Amino acid sequence: EPEVTQTPSHQVTQMGQEVILRCVPISNHLYFYWYRQILGQKVEFLVSFYNNEISEKSEIFDDQFSVERPDGSNFTLKIRSTKLEDSAMYFCASSLAGDFVDEQFFGPGTRLTVL
């Protein structure tokens, strides 16, 4: 069964460093998402991406964040200068369509720890 994969499973970085979180969505999907969950808090929407551009972003998704689909298979989330409060589990998701009729499939997450 096709699945969304994410690498690495755990990333430790120093404050101020850049990190890139990688996701491989399901191959025929067209819509891509990043969510995050700070420990003990809700899973929060960060950004959605369709047709090589951002469709919607939350207020969390500031200028420090960027997304890219560099090669038609990967979908990346970059944090330019990490802060302590960026420590969280980051989930990538993909769907065939942008409405809820088609399920959003989630990856297992990348746990980011900023020291």
Added chain:
Amino acid sequence: AQSVTQPDIHITVSEGASLELRCNYSYGATPYLFWYVQSPGQGLQLLLKYFSGDTLVQGIKGFEAEFKRSQSSFNLRKPSVHWSDAAEYFCAVGALGGATNKLIFGTGTLLAVQP
């Protein structure tokens, strides 16, 4: 603003016992409602969803949920829990808007199953 509340952070049930996980939502229109499950090391997996129609929804793994508009609730139930059901369960509401739609999650309920 849309929101989801899962009042129980952690629940322990005995194997074979019945289960009910609570979810309350706040949404202006008829909501799109979802339950996801996350097992350790796995992505979020969709258990079931409600869009319209019959308020009792059947899902995978023997789960069901009932939409009650008057109570703004969408509680998840299972008549007899198996040890493999131990996982974290997330309730979510779908927020419509723009080219893509996003999920708004609760904080999750961690289910432990005693033998």
